[in-house]
Amino acid sequence: MASIKLVLRTQQEDGTGQSPIYIRLIKDRKAKFVTTGVKAKASEWDDEKQRLKKNYPNSARMNAFLTQKVADAQAQVADVERTRKSVSARKLKEAIKGKEDPNFFNYCDRRLEKIKSIVSYRTADIYNIYIKKFEKFIGHRDFYFSDINTTLVGDYANYCKKTLKNGNTTTHMSLKILRIFYNDAMKEELIPYAVSPFEKVKIPKSNVERQYLNKQQLEDLENLDLSQKPHAVVHRDMFLFSVYAGGLRISDVLLLQWKSYNEETKKITKVIQKTQKQHTFKIGTKAVEIINKYKPKNSNPDAFIFPVLENPERIFGDEQFKSLKLRGKIRLGDVHLDKMGEEIKLPFKLHFHLSRHTFATNALNNGMRIEYVSKLLDHSSIRQTQVYAKIVSEELDNAVDNFIF
Structure with missing residues (x-):
């Protein structure tokens, strides 16, 4: 038999000192809450009698309203329990509200199918990975939006950090993806519009030091003897091309066609792979020299400039195939770059993404305006580019400390 009572949830107190009054339903030791739409201050509520005190404006009328709400809820619960041998607290809550509580994972599946035509295959795949990660934490798919609260979100964050050993950045992303789907459900009016429980759990972002190659290290990489490693030569050229072509992402370097x-x-x-937006930019002399190395006498406009990927028709016709090929080629290139980094004695691991950091930091060091750097990097906001400006500023501070006395 389910129990029903009125409670003032003071943990949800707003800026005026008022807290919402809920109908609390307990079935098989599981609690569910249904809003009454009424708020009151702690000093205006009698928890023992489950009534508003006389100091609450129009307390008699409002108490009559709350009493009717409870009576209606009890009647709904009695009807459901009478017609069903076994019923969960969630189903009883649905009966009281008169509206179905959507299954969270089923909604995510449907939403993912919808957005596949909007975002890149890789982005949709990443979303799916994070949803499956959360599903593993829950342990089953019989999970509903009403089950999501601040406590659960906090527990999931702790699970990511302590059990999975995720850093702050990965944990932050794990919550961010779930928040996107939760907010989408609110926009679609599938769940009540309210402050998302994800907003109340804050994960500080890690201050990760961005690595990059300085001018001397770039020169060492360019002069490294790779005469016995032809595949490594192509990967080095792609890295250097990205540096001298405005920090073009490696996926876009791989997909670059002669046309x-x-x-x-x-x-x-x-069209940039990540943003799906068209990007036009001029490349420098060194980037042109690299391209010219791979130009055939009779070039096919659809052919890829760098001889790493093949079959452009299938690549661009099958998003899943393209994503798998890109990941495989990038991993292989990173293996070659890591070995090159060791040979030129870099104090960090060399990989393709450092080409963007290298371009941005050196461009700012050479005096390029941050707006131009941001545009070339195809950043959606100049705030993203300011990370590199901070690196340059810190280097200037160190120079002053070391050389001015």
């Missing part, structure tokens, strides 16, 4: 490059204007025009 995307205008030899006369020295400009590249292509």
Whole structure:
């Protein structure tokens, strides 16, 4: 038999000192809460009698309203329990509200299918990975939006950090993806619009030091003898091309076709893999020299500039195939780059993404305006680019400390 009572949830107190009054339903030791739409201050509520005190405005009328709410809830619960041998607290809550509580994982599955035509395959795949990660934490799929609260979100954050040994950045992303789907459900009016429980759990972002190659290290990489390693030569050229072509992401370097490059204007025009937006920019002399190394006498406009990927028709016609191929080629290239980094004695692990850091930091060091760097990196906000400006500023501080006396 389920128990029902009115409670003032003071942990949800708002800026005016008022807290919401809920109908609390307990079945098989599981509690569910249904809002009454009424708020009161702690000093205006009698918890023992489950009534508003006389100091509450129009207390008699409001108490009559709350009494009716409880009576209606008890009647709904009695009807359901009478017609069903076994019923959960969630189902009883649905009966009281008169509205179905959506299954969280089923909603995420449907939502993922919808957004696949909007975001890249890789982005949708990442979303799915994080949803499956949360499902593993819950342990089953019989999980509903009403089951999500601040305590559960906090427990999941602790699970990510302590059990999975995730850093702050990964834990933050784990919650961020869930918050996106939760907020989407509110926008679709599938669940009541309220402050998301994800907003109340704050995970500080880790201050990860961004590595990059300085001018001397870049020169060492360019001069490294790879005559016996032809595949490594291509991966080095792709890394250097990215550095000298505005920090173009490695996935876009791999997918770069001859038809995307205008030899006369020295400009590249292509749809960026991550953002799916068209990006046009001019490349520098060193980037042009690298491209010219791979130009055949009779080039096919659809062919890839760097001889790593094949079959452009299938690559661009099958998003899943493209994603798998890109990941495999990037991993292989990172293996070669790591060995090169060891040979030139870099104090950090060399991989493709450092080409973007290298371009941005050196461009700012050379005096390029941050707005231009941001545009070339295809950042959605200049705030993303300011991370590199901070690195340059810190280097300047160190220079002052070391050389001015």
